[in-house]
Amino acid sequence: MLNTRGPKQRRRLLLANVVKSQILYAAPIWSNAAQCPSYFRGVNSTYRLCALRVRSAFRTVSDEAAFVIGSMIPVDILARESTVLASTRRTLTQLDRHQARQSSVTEWQNRWNSTTKGRWTYRCIPNLVSWLNRTHGEVDFYLSQFLSGHGCFKAYLFKFKHEHDPYCDFCLSGVEEDVHHVFFECPRFHRQMNQLKLAVGGVFTPQSVVDYMVKGTSEWASTSDTLTSILKELRDLERQRRISRA
Numbered sequence: 001m002l003n004t005r006g007p008k009q010r011r012r013l014l015l016a017n018v019v020k021s022q023i024l025y026a027a028p029i030w031s032n033a034a035q036c037p038s039y040f041r042g043v044n045s046t047y048r049l050c051a052l053r054v055r056s057a058f059r060t061v062s063d064e065a066a067f068v069i070g071s072m073i074p075v076d077i078l079a080r081e082s083t084v085l086a087s088t089r090r091t092l093t094q095l096d097r098h099q100a101r102q103s104s105v106t107e108w109q110n111r112w113n114s115t116t117k118g119r120w121t122y123r124c125i126p127n128l129v130s131w132l133n134r135t136h137g138e139v140d141f142y143l144s145q146f147l148s149g150h151g152c153f154k155a156y157l158f159k160f161k162h163e164h165d166p167y168c169d170f171c172l173s174g175v176e177e178d179v180h181h182v183f184f185e186c187p188r189f190h191r192q193m194n195q196l197k198l199a200v201g202g203v204f205t206p207q208s209v210v211d212y213m214v215k216g217t218s219e220w221a222s223t224s225d226t227l228t229s230i231l232k233e234l235r236d237l238e239r240q241r242r243i244s245r246a
């Protein structure tokens with residue numbers, strides 16, 4: 001699927017849900033085996049690919065961050081949830097399902113708090129509940145770059161040998177151009193980020209930006225527009241550098 005064109009997010013999600021349902025078929029029978037990483041590796045990589053393609057994120061994004069950005073509960077936790085529900089010896093109620101889902105999210109939150117992976121994403125989205133409970137806001141190719149830190153940032157591209165150096169060309173002070181520098185330090189996008197800072201109010205951090213976005217549709221749209229315009233400019237700059245090197 002293309003990153004900036006191709007199926008809309010709702011269709012991508014629908015396809016991902018079909019895959020999820022197939023993976024979870026008869027989960028109560030095999031969920032114990034999921035505790036063995038080597039048995040579960042193939043399933044997890046398919047599920048991870050779904051999370052990445054739904055949000056058009058880079059393939060280098062860790063499983064942990066991909067699942068959070070994609071709002072997809074890790075599949076081993078979902079398998080255990082199915083097992084718990086299947087072991088209930090009465091007709092399931094909405095409350096049963098709600099409680100089972102709450103404990104799955106709590107388990108996921110504990111895992112997210114303690115992992116060493118996806119720490120930039122954790123700075124943006126430390127609290128899974130408010131992120132998952134939002135009823136608006138699609139995460140596209142550009143927003144995924146902001147939330148994962150994997151995108152057209154020189155420090156990231158340098159790591160994969162797509163740039164000669166990781167430094168910001170605008171600051172010229174030997175400072176690395178990573179996601180934090182671009183959005184929270186660099187004067188290059190001062191005007192756009194200052195507008196966002198005023199809108200967010202209070203302390204301006206990756207978390208406060210995401211907290212502001214989940215407040216409502218207009219907050220999400222205005223923030224997404226600002227971040228997207230910056231990321232598009234970065235992508236153009238990267239293209240220009242690539243052409244001049246050729």
Ligand SMILES: [Zn+2]
Pocket residue numbers: 168169170171172181185186187188
């Ligand atoms: Zn800079």
